Amino acid sequence: MAKVVFPDSFLSFTGGEREWHCPAENYRDLVQAIVRRWPDLQEPLDKSAVAIDGNIYQDAFLEPINPDSEVFFMSRIEGG
Amino acid sequence: MAEAIEYKQIGRSPVRPDGVDKVTGRARFGADLVLPNMIHGRVLRSPHAHARIKHIDLSDALAMDGVYAAISGKDFINVEGGEVGGEGGGTLGDVAKNVMARDKVLYHGHAVAAVSASTIAIAEAALAAIKVEYEPLPPVLDVVAAMAEDSVLVDENNYTKLPEKPDNASNIANVGKLVRGDLEEGFAAADIVIEREYKVPMAHQGYIEPHACVANMDETGRGSVWCCTQGHFEFRAMTAKLLGKDMADLKFIASEIGGGFGGKTVVYLEPLAVMLSEKSNRPVKMTMSREEVFRATGPTSGTVARVKVGLKNDGTITAADSWIAFEAGAFAGAPHMPGIMSMYAPYTIENFAVEAFDVLVNKPKVAAYRAPGAPQTMHAFECALDEAAIALDMDPLDLRLVNAADEGTQAPYGPKFPPIGFKACIEAAKKHPNYSAPVPEGAGRGVAAGFWFNVGMQSSAEVNVNENGTVMVIEGSPDIGGSRASMCLMAAETLGIEYEQVRTQVGDTESTGFCNVTGGSRTTFATGMAVTQACEDVIAECKKRASMTWGVDEDQVEWQDGVAIPAPGVNADVKPLSLAELAGNAAKTGGPIQGRASLNAQGAGASFSINFADVRVDRETGKTDVLSYTAIQDAGKAIHPAYVEGQMQGGAAQGIGWALNEEYIFDEQGVMENAGFLDYRIPVASDLPMIDTQIIEVANPSHPYGVRGVGETPIVAPLATIANAVSRSVGKRLCDLPLSPPNILAELDD
Numbered sequence: 001m002a003k004v005v006f007p008d009s010f011l012s013f014t015g016g017e018r019e020w021h022c023p024a025e026n027y028r029d030l031v032q033a034i035v036r037r038w039p040d041l042q043e044p045l046d047k048s049a050v051a052i053d054g055n056i057y058q059d060a061f062l063e064p065i066n067p068d069s070e071v072f073f074m075s076r077i078e079g080g
Numbered sequence: 081m082a083e084a085i086e087y088k089q090i091g092r093s094p095v096r097p098d099g100v101d102k103v104t105g106r107a108r109f110g111a112d113l114v115l116p117n118m119i120h121g122r123v124l125r126s127p128h129a130h131a132r133i134k135h136i137d138l139s140d141a142l143a144m145d146g147v148y149a150a151i152s153g154k155d156f157i158n159v160e161g162g163e164v165g166g167e168g169g170g171t172l173g174d175v176a177k178n179v180m181a182r183d184k185v186l187y188h189g190h191a192v193a194a195v196s197a198s199t200i201a202i203a204e205a206a207l208a209a210i211k212v213e214y215e216p217l218p219p220v221l222d223v224v225a226a227m228a229e230d231s232v233l234v235d236e237n238n239y240t241k242l243p244e245k246p247d248n249a250s251n252i253a254n255v256g257k258l259v260r261g262d263l264e265e266g267f268a269a270a271d272i273v274i275e276r277e278y279k280v281p282m283a284h285q286g287y288i289e290p291h292a293c294v295a296n297m298d299e300t301g302r303g304s305v306w307c308c309t310q311g312h313f314e315f316r317a318m319t320a321k322l323l324g325k326d327m328a329d330l331k332f333i334a335s336e337i338g339g340g341f342g343g344k345t346v347v348y349l350e351p352l353a354v355m356l357s358e359k360s361n362r363p364v365k366m367t368m369s370r371e372e373v374f375r376a377t378g379p380t381s382g383t384v385a386r387v388k389v390g391l392k393n394d395g396t397i398t399a400a401d402s403w404i405a406f407e408a409g410a411f412a413g414a415p416h417m418p419g420i421m422s423m424y425a426p427y428t429i430e431n432f433a434v435e436a437f438d439v440l441v442n443k444p445k446v447a448a449y450r451a452p453g454a455p456q457t458m459h460a461f462e463c464a465l466d467e468a469a470i471a472l473d474m475d476p477l478d479l480r481l482v483n484a485a486d487e488g489t490q491a492p493y494g495p496k497f498p499p500i501g502f503k504a505c506i507e508a509a510k511k512h513p514n515y516s517a518p519v520p521e522g523a524g525r526g527v528a529a530g531f532w533f534n535v536g537m538q539s540s541a542e543v544n545v546n547e548n549g550t551v552m553v554i555e556g557s558p559d560i561g562g563s564r565a566s567m568c569l570m571a572a573e574t575l576g577i578e579y580e581q582v583r584t585q586v587g588d589t590e591s592t593g594f595c596n597v598t599g600g601s602r603t604t605f606a607t608g609m610a611v612t613q614a615c616e617d618v619i620a621e622c623k624k625r626a627s628m629t630w631g632v633d634e635d636q637v638e639w640q641d642g643v644a645i646p647a648p649g650v651n652a653d654v655k656p657l658s659l660a661e662l663a664g665n666a667a668k669t670g671g672p673i674q675g676r677a678s679l680n681a682q683g684a685g686a687s688f689s690i691n692f693a694d695v696r697v698d699r700e701t702g703k704t705d706v707l708s709y710t711a712i713q714d715a716g717k718a719i720h721p722a723y724v725e726g727q728m729q730g731g732a733a734q735g736i737g738w739a740l741n742e743e744y745i746f747d748e749q750g751v752m753e754n755a756g757f758l759d760y761r762i763p764v765a766s767d768l769p770m771i772d773t774q775i776i777e778v779a780n781p782s783h784p785y786g787v788r789g790v791g792e793t794p795i796v797a798p799l800a801t802i803a804n805a806v807s808r809s810v811g812k813r814l815c816d817l818p819l820s821p822p823n824i825l826a827e828l829d830d
Contacts, residue, residue: 079600080342
């Protein structure tokens with residue numbers, strides 16, 4: 001199962017749970033699983049970027065998730 | 081890996097395609113467009129930093145001969161919510177109130193009304209005829225004091241954004257935090273601990289071209305806007321939303337641009353010009369003066385940072401704990417999150433915490449500025465590391481090498497780094513002749529690291545093959561740093577033709593597909609990826625046309641050096657077909673040859689840097705001379721090396737200016753006292769040595785040519801590089817920027 005790591009700003013939604021292991025084939029499925037467990041995370045997830053196995057995605061959707069994937073949510077970045 | 085390939089076009093530094101127009105004055109910037117029957121718009125700005133607007137009377141202005149229209153906040157629709165992209169973007173509702181104040185003015189220079197008139201003189205006379213009744217309020221100017229529970233509130237409706245709404249309103253808009261490991265354990269393992277407070281002032285991007293636009297609306301509510309912008313598609317969307325218009329009714333054309341650095345990613349004049357043009361039934365030109373640019377457009381945040389870092393005697397960082405307050409200006413949206421995500425990024429640190437605050441003050445709303453937030457936070461941490469290196473009697477490069485992040489290091493913001501070039505930058509610095517040279521007598525040498533994530537985002541490109549085989553690239557990323565040349569080089573490389581056969585044009589919002597802003601060091605990476613894919617589309621089409629010509633299957637055709645040839649083993653007695661020959665015969669094989677691509681580019685590669693400088697401080701005058709400056713940065717692959725060097729040199733020049741002299745100086749009423757280049761001292765050529773550069777190339781595996789963005793990182797390291805050099809030069813740790821002559825003299829006298 002993929003390892004999902006939540007940022008500090010998510011911990012109040014997850015009851016302090018920082019890591020969660022979740023089966024998912026792609027990013028969309030992963031988000032749906034997270035929101036099923038913590039419905040209030042929908043909006044923060046929509047506003048976040050995500051790093052899947054080290055690659056940062058500002059707008060992930062169907063990116064594949066492997067059983068050994070590491071998924072980190074993080075603030076969106078743009079720049080000047 | 082891309083770096084193993086010998087490129088024929090990429091890596092050259094040909095003359096820039098826009099160069100002749102720019103040096104001869106033919107290039108048209110934002111203020112250069114003149115249309116028949118064009119009139120002029122001007123903005124009335126608040127004389128108060130904080131006040132309630134009780135009444136605005138436009139009647140006298142409207143009654144003047146030559147005045148076509150006058151508008152104030154009441155003429156605008158109410159816009160709420162909606163995130164605006166980019167650091168400092170904030171919400172659409174805030175952008176609306178920043179473009180034109182509604183019930184309160186929140187900084188000195190905030191727009192309260194605007195007029196259009198046949199001449200600039202009449203427009204300015206009309207502004208003087210507008211009567212505004214204010215109820216002045218105490219300005220909130222100090223970022224730390226603004227965080228106190230009993231502070232005057234900039235916005236009585238601002239509640240700190242937390243999962244549960246707080247009971248009381250506050251000037252703190254947002255809080256960000258990163259934590260890992262066990263701080264107590266980390267500090268217990270340290271042999272030394274450095275603890276300091278650092279200040280970085282609010283500073284402006286200092287782009288040479290002030291904001292300018294021309295709006296030309298017709299009677300049906302449709303029209304065109306010509307403006308200097310980093311992103312005309314996003315300006316179109318913002319303007320349409322602020323005015324309640326359909327974006328399809330607005331065509332935005334990006335002019336040549338005299339610098340942006342993040343400051344031209346949000347609208348200021350454009351919605352006003354559109355509204356004035358509609359009301360006037362004339363084209364309306366609006367330009368800002370330099371003073372307006374300083375007072376009313378977004379600088380970057382001033383910060384107060386408290387840093388505590390623990391290290392072992394061998395230089396290993398055992399723990400780091402930081403607290404940072406960012407000035408947001410009048411509306412929420414300081415770059416606090418990218419700031420704290422950058423702060424420790426170059427290093428492997430097991431135990432850390434950092435907390436940052438996005439704080440409202442009665443100053444201009446901040447906007448993005450190269451690597452938003454990173455220069456401020458990394459100034460603090462890199463200065464603390466320099467002090468640690470002195471305490472441990474270590475070379476500052478060696479201290480950084482001991483802790484350097486590498487491929488597989490878990491970044492402080494979460495993921496493990498893919499291949500990165502930070503260690504390569506440090507090792508290059510150690511071998512650099514400028515570092516081997518002895519420090520000049522009486523001087524100090526400073527070292528610091530820089531970092532930026534870089535981004536991809538959305539881009540589109542079309543490639544049209546002309547009848548003679550030359551190629552026209554059309555894309556939608558305004559060219560700020562030479563991207564047209566980079567696009568030509570990537571197109572030429574992909575197609576196998578010469579650079580000189582390719583032209584690139586930045587299309588308007590009606591002539592090419594959507595592109596996000598030119599910012600975040602994304603254009604060469606993402607739009608370059610779109611151009612490369614569009615060229616691959618052209619190659620596929622060329623192979624198809626060749627197969628038709630030769631009467632063979634498409635898979636029996638290969639593309640090599642700009643020529644269609646039979647694949648190895650194909651038994652066909654045919655003559656290779658060049659791009660020119662295929663294009664010349666296109667009418668018979670299916671019509672014009674064109675390729676297209678649109679994408680949301682992912683996999684932008686982080687770019688790291690090491691800078692070092694020698695400076696000497698005149699102890700009588702406090703003036704600092706920068707004797708030498710060296711910038712080393714990982715570019716992934718330098719498509720046009722001279723432009724990459726230009727980005728590194730430009731960022732260094734801006735960072736040196738910020739470190740030594742640049743700052744917003746406000747009086748007690750919140751009025752900026754130095755709103756002009758005579759008093760807001762950016763570096764001029766005589767202030768700077770030649771900035772030596774060394775490009776490191778650790779290819780980004782996510783880009784077809786290995787590109788990383790290069791435009792953001794160069795401004796990150798210079799603040800600490802200069803501060804560390806000055807501190808070593810005078811033998812005292814100087815923590816607050818700018819290190820201007822009066823500030824240095826005050827420190828030396830202290």
